[in-house]
Amino acid sequence: MNTATATATALRQLKDLPSPPAGLFGGNLMQIKPKQVHRIFEGWARDLGPEFVVWFGKIPSLVLTDHELISKILRERPDDFARTRRVSELGREMGLTPGLFSAEGESWRVQRRMVMSAFSPNQIRAYFPSMLRVTERMQRRWQRAASQGTRIDLLDDLMRYTVDTITGLAFGNDVNTIESDDDIIQQHLNTVFPAMARRAFSVVPYWRWFKLPADRQLDRSIVEINKAIDGFIAQARQRLAQDPARREAPPNLLEAFIVSAEQEGGKISDLEIRGNVLTMLLAGEDTTANSMAWMLSLLKSHPEQLARLQREVREAFPPGQAPTMDVLNRLEFMDACIHETMRLKPVAPFLAVQALREVSINQIRVPRDTIVWTLFRHDATSERYFEQAERFEPQRWMSPGDEADKGGVRPNAKGIAMPFGSGPRICPGRYLALLEIKLCMVMLMRDFDILSVLTDSGGEAGERMSFTMVPDALYMTLASRTPSA
Numbered sequence: 001m002n003t004a005t006a007t008a009t010a011l012r013q014l015k016d017l018p019s020p021p022a023g024l025f026g027g028n029l030m031q032i033k034p035k036q037v038h039r040i041f042e043g044w045a046r047d048l049g050p051e052f053v054v055w056f057g058k059i060p061s062l063v064l065t066d067h068e069l070i071s072k073i074l075r076e077r078p079d080d081f082a083r084t085r086r087v088s089e090l091g092r093e094m095g096l097t098p099g100l101f102s103a104e105g106e107s108w109r110v111q112r113r114m115v116m117s118a119f120s121p122n123q124i125r126a127y128f129p130s131m132l133r134v135t136e137r138m139q140r141r142w143q144r145a146a147s148q149g150t151r152i153d154l155l156d157d158l159m160r161y162t163v164d165t166i167t168g169l170a171f172g173n174d175v176n177t178i179e180s181d182d183d184i185i186q187q188h189l190n191t192v193f194p195a196m197a198r199r200a201f202s203v204v205p206y207w208r209w210f211k212l213p214a215d216r217q218l219d220r221s222i223v224e225i226n227k228a229i230d231g232f233i234a235q236a237r238q239r240l241a242q243d244p245a246r247r248e249a250p251p252n253l254l255e256a257f258i259v260s261a262e263q264e265g266g267k268i269s270d271l272e273i274r275g276n277v278l279t280m281l282l283a284g285e286d287t288t289a290n291s292m293a294w295m296l297s298l299l300k301s302h303p304e305q306l307a308r309l310q311r312e313v314r315e316a317f318p319p320g321q322a323p324t325m326d327v328l329n330r331l332e333f334m335d336a337c338i339h340e341t342m343r344l345k346p347v348a349p350f351l352a353v354q355a356l357r358e359v360s361i362n363q364i365r366v367p368r369d370t371i372v373w374t375l376f377r378h379d380a381t382s383e384r385y386f387e388q389a390e391r392f393e394p395q396r397w398m399s400p401g402d403e404a405d406k407g408g409v410r411p412n413a414k415g416i417a418m419p420f421g422s423g424p425r426i427c428p429g430r431y432l433a434l435l436e437i438k439l440c441m442v443m444l445m446r447d448f449d450i451l452s453v454l455t456d457s458g459g460e461a462g463e464r465m466s467f468t469m470v471p472d473a474l475y476m477t478l479a480s481r482t483p484s485a
Ligand code: HEM
Pocket: 074, 100, 101, 102, 112, 115, 166, 279, 280, 281, 283, 284, 285, 287, 288, 291, 347, 348, 351, 418, 419, 420, 421, 422, 423, 424, 425, 426, 427, 428, 429, 430, 432, 433
């Protein structure tokens, strides 16, 4: 790819690329069902090849599947490509304070530095005790379910786990949705995602002219969320003033942001801190919870892999032994299971970016403002790169020489699945998310036998896009390994 300004005449034009047959009105727009948008694009890619165009009305969007092209484009941010303006427009219209996810240019650079400083390895160590507390609460909740023989609504429980972990860290205050349903702020936050998903694919932006009850509820929720975050920022400043030692390794994201913003010498406003607290909640909860749900669903349908993971965890952590970060980081098969889950079930199976100037991509002239859809899962599930690509084979991610390294990752295959994106905007929360997943999975494998993980129909979990890729409802039953506890 050459993203230099396109001047040559031999470039291909978007209108000459293949595209799915368009309808009478709206080009391909009417064929896109929002909840299945990823599947629809992946299906078109199978029929049309690695580069094609989808028409949104009379406006063409370029769609790409080649992982090398995709990672090159994602590396050309923030200068040549940005997130689509639709994302920031939607957020702004909803009254959400913008943060890193929707920032661009210099503002993105400054905010990225602040956010990255809150995710350094040292900082993540400082968050570990609070993450452990949340895991212990989850353990008690699941012990109760196991002893009463009740089935667990898996997505609901995993959301409680990630909400308590991330919201606790982002607000700097303990949040306990695992043991109570009283967290008012979380109830307000729960209105944000469905509204975003609803509006993102709405053909007419009706809310600009009139508001339905759901839109009015959303407005009220956003006011409450903003008020609460401002209150948490004030409390965090007070704690830092009273105990300056906290500045060495702030025990939560909010205090880390404040300390780093001070070091930026006034380049980051309180509004930007608020925007980034909110961004952590929106970017960090559903993604991690859904990834864990997919992992459990895949493990339960592959009993030999589940047994191997249980063996690894149980050897490292006998019942009752609290996990440490160092031992967690040595769980090779656990890592492999997470990679393999994210290869097959990435919660962000595609990413759309927008060209900031005219560029050429693989000899295609891409005018300024064109939206480019990058489909992550195409190559990640291609036989060209992975043997028996559709199979759940965590062993393929084990390091060479390992006895189980026969799952068929071709030598250059790492870096093909991009579950956390790629380039300078790669997910800053990835190490935190991995730690969160490992902590929960270790607790589950160490203290419980998993009796079932089932959908309502008993079949395989279907996929639904709702900002992230969510599985159908899943229910889990457990037996405790320490019944007397
Ligand atoms: C399994 C869990 C997660 C997955 C799969 C995931 C995936 C992603 C992906 C695909 C992107 C887009 C990257 C790009 O544009 O190249 C992203 C961005 C981002 N993620 Fe995550 N994420 C996860 C967890 C988290 C967590 C726990 C946090 C924070 C607490 C977080 C915060 C962010 C932020 C702030 C961005 C925007 C970065 C920027 O634009 O510079 N994510 N994530």
